[in-house]
Amino acid sequence: MTDRVMLDTGDTAPDFSLTDQDGGTVALSDLRGQRVVVFFYPQAMTPGCTTEACDFRDAVEPLLAAGIRVLGISHDDPEKQKRFAERDGLPYPLLSDPDYAVHHAYGAYGEKKLYGKVVNGVIRSTFVIDPDGRIEHALTNVKATGHVARVRKLLGA
Template identity: 55%
Template structure:
């Protein structure tokens, strides 16, 4: 089981390929706030809803100083298909080895339809300008999560 992050922890560094295969690094965003969200699979109903909600609110989040990065175990080619099919504007990155997910506590045991399984734990981590964890939210719901996040961040 991955260790969950707590507010004040240093956010684990990462560099992962985006949907076009270009490297995306947390370090490149130093001095800016970043919403890093973890989702199980592109092109599935819940993950599509969540990604569309982030896209629909991207301008609002950007005005408040937040960038958004979505992380899944999908390969860049699938992320590109997801982005193009749904007209997504959020940055999507690929973590097929699930190393970053484990570092963020977003991979491990979870309940799915009453059974315990191992997989991606839908999670959102807010990283502040200094690279510290501001908030770490685990087992979030796909639907309504972005609206709740905006309310909680008082945006």
């Protein structure tokens, strides 16, 4: 396996500025003072990613009520992200990282096992970032199903 960044509790969250599904720009630094959940998913409109995104959709109100913002990131272009958001009623920003730079900065891209083979790809991961811009929770190589319930439990939301 190749080396990849491994962020952990207390590390400074790498800043980013990415295009969302509506063509706007979302910068992590603009969200300082708030808790933010950033989840990395392999590809919009695929079964596992749809499950995870819809679970976050269903949890977004309690998370917002607890002062927690949700951001989804994949390599998909903004147009595909928009179709995904519209198709599934996703009420939070879906950000496009076409060159995987932010994925790499968070350790959410690299070698992984897929059906017994070692491949390079997106490592489904979720990071909770505290109001000061530090990693509060780093959850890597997670399963799509049941993951959001675990995040909510960790956050008490």
